[in-house]
């Protein structure tokens with residue numbers, strides 16, 4: 001284990017690989033092991049737990065303890081959990097008959113996941129470790145394998161999107177593809193993309209538009225336009241996040257670390273484009289419908305109380321593919337590409353068609369343009 | 374003399390400040406960044422894997438060179454001369470079953486075009502331009518481009534139509550016939566793929582309150 005980790009590890013003995021044959025931390029085979037020679041004695045453990053829980057405060061008087069505490073979110077958690085361990089710790093460190101190797105590994109993973117750092121600050125090695133942990137954890141919980149990656153932004157790439165208003169017919173194939181690709185909650189019917197049906201000749205009136213129509217399309221006298229997260233180059237949602245759980249990557253994607261988000265929904269309020277979606281309940285996707293090609297910043301399973309949104313399918317686009325909506329659109333209304341590449345289709349659109357962006361005067365610099373034939 | 378030196382230093386300082394600002398990726402707008410950092414993409418990501426196993430043809434139209442799918446092998450009844458052994462004029466009135474019963478033309482009107490506008494009655498294995506030249510079935514887009522010139526321009530540039538490749542080079546584009554049935558090219562009215570029942574309930578409740 002590296003020394004400069006950004007989280008606190010609880011060593012359950014799993015990492016002492018040398019010389020141990022079974023999965024039990026004490027070096028004996030699964031099940032009955034009662035000797036604790038390599039581990040802390042009960043007294044030492046108690047001492048260590050107290051130390052972790054109140055530490056130097058022990059040597060201060062009451063006034064100092066209250067007013068002189070250096071405490072941030074991390075240490076607060078650490079201390080809280082450590083003090084809980086004074087009670088529960090004895091159970092988890094001793095190799096009882098009931099604790100199987102799997103359960104221990106799960107506990108170890110959960111622990112390290114709980115105290116890992118912000119993804120944005122992780123080294124590549126740390127990113128790989130958390131992704132490995134998440135894959136293993138999924139396997140332990142469901143018995144199924146997923147493939148999760150943590151590809152970084154590629155060099156010389158800046159993603160951009162163009163939407164042809166004259167082409168969109170309102171079929172919503174993009175919405176279905178997006179829901180499936182990105183493992184969006186089926187219960188609350190979460191959808192990143194909205195298709196707005198608007199009356200011809202009235203311009204963009206989002207308050208009068210219908211984004212949940214139920215009739216055959218296209219309707220006479222209407223046109224259709226899609227919105228989603230526009231991956232603003234100067235994103236107001238990023239500025240307001242109190243814990244920096246959302247940020248802009250080098251390739252222009254605005255992403256969220258679902259494990260760092262505290263669910264305050266400031267970003268949702270700050271987004272002028274209705275780009276963000278919140279998990280009010282635990283997201284559910286039937287096991288056989290889970291898209292197992294995942295990215296840490298993309299379509300991996302979210303939990304209750306965190307924000308999510310379109311990522312331009314980071315799990316696809318950082319492999320060179322187009323986002324799922326672009327691939328699914330039957331009319332070719334959606335164009336995606338590398339803004340820095342003068343030979344790309346997106347650049348041709350920007351240079352040869354009359355393009356515009358929504359609420360351009362806000363200065364958010366969305367990387368999502370609209371155009372017409 | 375001193376003053377001159379000072380101005381030089383000041384200028385140098387200004388240049389350093391300005392260039393260091395650029396290096397941090399701080400641009401005033403996204404178009405500034407595009408201008409400053411643009412360069413043809415030759416990175417590690419490619420569409421090769423996506424295109425593997427596909428039969429593709431390289432075409433050059435104007436300043437654009439890209440791949441399109443080979444088509445002849447995809448047409449079920451190709452080669453046409455397996456049935457059309459004689460020129461159309463000689464086959465007319467013979468007692469053959471109506472082979473193309475499933476084709477009805479819904480493309481422009483009959484004054485503008487009929488079967489013979491695109492198909493060569495003398496040489497059924499080829500398509501035919503308005504001036505009577507042969508056009509290969511693999512290059513059928515040339516036929517469409519005769520009338521649909523703006524769509525053709527947009528298609529060449531990548532603004533019309535769809536890609537087989539991802540955003541990465543090499544570019545492979547679908548041709549017209551991949552999305553449009555040439556005999557009935559318009560998109561049809563149909564039900565959308567999605568309806569959000571939860572959103573509908575929320576909206577309704579919102580109205581009731």
Ligand code: SF4
Pocket residue numbers: 228229230231232235236237238254270271272273274275276309364
């Ligand atoms: S569209 Fe909204 S959520 Fe997306 S980057 Fe812009 S402000 Fe943020």
Ligand code: SF4
Pocket residue numbers: 240241242243244245246256260261262263264265266267268306307
């Ligand atoms: S909801 Fe999450 S991502 Fe959004 S501002 Fe709050 S912590 Fe940041």
